[in-house]
Amino acid sequence: MASVDAKSHENVSKEMDTLRTLMKKKGLKSTSQRDELARWIFETHNHFTVEDIIADFRNKGQRVSVATAYRVVQMMLDLGLLLEHDFGRGIKHYEHTPGHPHHDHIICNDCGKIVEFAEPELESMKEKVAIKHGYKMDTHTLCIYAECTKCTKEEKEKNKKKFAVL
Amino acid sequence: MASVDAKSHENVSKEMDTLRTLMKKKGLKSTSQRDELARWIFETHNHFTVEDIIADFRNKGQRVSVATAYRVVQMMLDLGLLLEHDFGRGIKHYEHTPGHPHHDHIICNDCGKIVEFAEPELESMKEKVAIKHGYKMDTHTLCIYAECTKCTKEEKEKNKKKFAVL
């Protein structure tokens, strides 16, 4: 579910610095667990769940505490380095923000695959709509549920119930 | 959280008929529990949670089984009479579809209030974007998280953690 992009390793240390600066500013302590988890998150350029983190660490033979993983994710959320998505299946998905400008998502109703897209025209229209209704837009999330062309019949059948979500 | 709009009682029986027709078509049996729950849902013109249903019935001194409430909601979802939303707090929100054309939502980051709006221009742009990316749009949900002007400072503080959601 989550993978590491080798080309971007150079950026990770920059992002780690940002994190440490923010943490210091808030009086949060730097620990090896936080470092390792944050590095994993910055190295991961797809959406991931907390379970993905745990699984990946376990696969590599490293131990992680579930509680700590959740706590680090919450901390980074608070520091604005992470975005939280609820794609409608009761599981929270995350993605790190540094180096990832705003985008929206198309989710396949059958296989659950998530595709990102950025559409500047849509963005400005959203802004306009918020203002029109008397709000100052903070964040926003547009999820388009659709059918992806690569879904097999079996996948469609299997997931029919599970994904009956708007 | 949910209220009954007296003016629309006339429509409720029409919608109950639709439901019964659909149920018959699928071989689903009509029971008093299903009737009462469905009527509540059709009478409720805001977003509601299953907990809202239970609470409202209990307040009126009527008993509902949690399991049955969940099952009726699932049934109506399957019949296409209900829409499910995940506004990002791990609780599912529903709204009935008859008489409610597609719309999007602005959610206050502080008090959690949900406002609906319909924007035809946005709709058609979403459709275009999906096609452009090779998808046939099924459903879609745009949530704009913003700050509502009526939020008090205390509410903001109280909910700061809880609603740190994209």
Place this chain on the structure above:
DNA sequence: GTATGTGCAAAACGTTTGCAAGTTC
């Protein structure tokens, strides 16, 4: 040395399910 973070296991949360009893068609 004090404040903060960790890890475990237990609790909490909303939701689903197995099963025996009851109801509908």
Place this chain on the structure above:
DNA sequence: GAACTTGCAAACGTTTTGCACATAC
């Protein structure tokens, strides 16, 4: 009376929390 629905309580999967111990500053 066969098939379906109900209600309970137990199970579920994800997330949070209380607490004793360990660590950072």
